[in-house]
Amino acid sequence: MSSIVFENVSRVFQRNGEDLLTLDGISLDIHDKEFVAVVGPSGCGKTTCLRMAAGLEFPSSGAVSVAGKEVKRPGPERAVVFQQFALFPWKTVWENIDFGLRSKGLAQGERRDIIEKYLRLMNLTGCETAYPHQLSGGMQQRVAIARAYALNPGVLLMDEPFGALDAQTRVVMQEELVxxxxxxxxxxxxxxHAVEESVYLADRVVIMTSRPGRVKEIIDIKPVREAHHWDQYNKIEDVMDLESFVHLRTHIWKSLREEHAGREH
Incomplete structure (x- = not known):
């Protein structure tokens, strides 16, 4: 069971010799095989939360656990996909995906089967011998996602993975990820940061307050998605036209706008 649990997590950074409280008392359970999106104003600590789940940063107080074990360091059961594609530029698409599988000590035949599976799922068949600089941004991010999934992690941590893509490519990648x-x-x-993206992709959306970041509200998307049969639509624009989608998007926008307004006063 690959759940992620934040237990009363706070994080303090030092700035100009003074303590800066970035996160304050975050408690959140992300259940096994649940897709949770986190939105909030800039600087509220969203990425800090993800980095703590990845074992790249640590709480000042409280604890973060994955699969019932407190996170002390990065681990193979957690794969991270960043906004910047983080591919090896000197390796081909095939070799980039193969790198982590080699590190796990898998046999060549097993590695081949896994790589071919995720090349096919991410529509990368035919790009096996290409180098990252020969691919568009969207194709590079497909490779990064394929590499993460190929490792068969229990947990996938994604930090604005489509943030560097143009609008049209971003929509295609959202559809691919769903x-x-x-x-x-x-x-x-x-x-x-994209409200529409969070509603379209997630089972639940966590809304955070302005700094210091706290959990303001958690919106249950999955029951609405299932009740209104969003998955019968292949294109995001068809889902975004639905009244149920518009209602959820508007609710989240209003909640975030309250945070921006509060920060300005």
């Missing part, structure tokens, strides 16, 4: 999440579900923590 399809992949249904075919090969993982426990996903997804950080984004």
């Amino acid at each position: 399809r992949l999440a249904r075919l090969s579900p993982r426990t996903v923590m997804f950080i984004t």
Whole structure:
């Protein structure tokens, strides 16, 4: 069971010799194979939460655990996809995906089967011998996501993975990720600034307050998605036209606007 649990987590940074409280008392459970998006104003600590789940940063107080074990360091059961694609520029698409599988000591035949599976799922067949600089941004991010899924992690941590993409490519990648999440579900923590993206992708959306970041509200998306059959639509624009989608998007926008307004006064 690959759940992520934040237990009363706070994080203090030092700035100009003074303590800066960035996160304050975050308590959150992300259940096994649940897709949770986190939205909030800039500087509220969204990415800090993800980095703590990844074992790249640590709480000043409280604890973060994955699969019932407190996070002390990065681990193979947690894969991270960043906004910047983080591919090895000197390796081909195939070699980039193969790198982590080699590190796990898998046999060549098993590695081949896994790589071919995720090349096919991410529509990368035919790009096996290409180098990252020969691919568009969207194609590079497909490779990064394929590499993460190929490792078969229980937890997938995604920090604004589509933030560097143009609008049209971003929509295509959102549709691809929804399809992949249904075919090969993982426990996903997804950080984004895009409200529409969070509603379209997630089972639940966590809204954070302005700094110091706290959990303001958690919106249950999955029951609405299932009740109104969003998954019967292949294109995001068809889902975004639905009254149920518009209602959820508007609710989240209003909640975030309250935080921006409060910060300005």
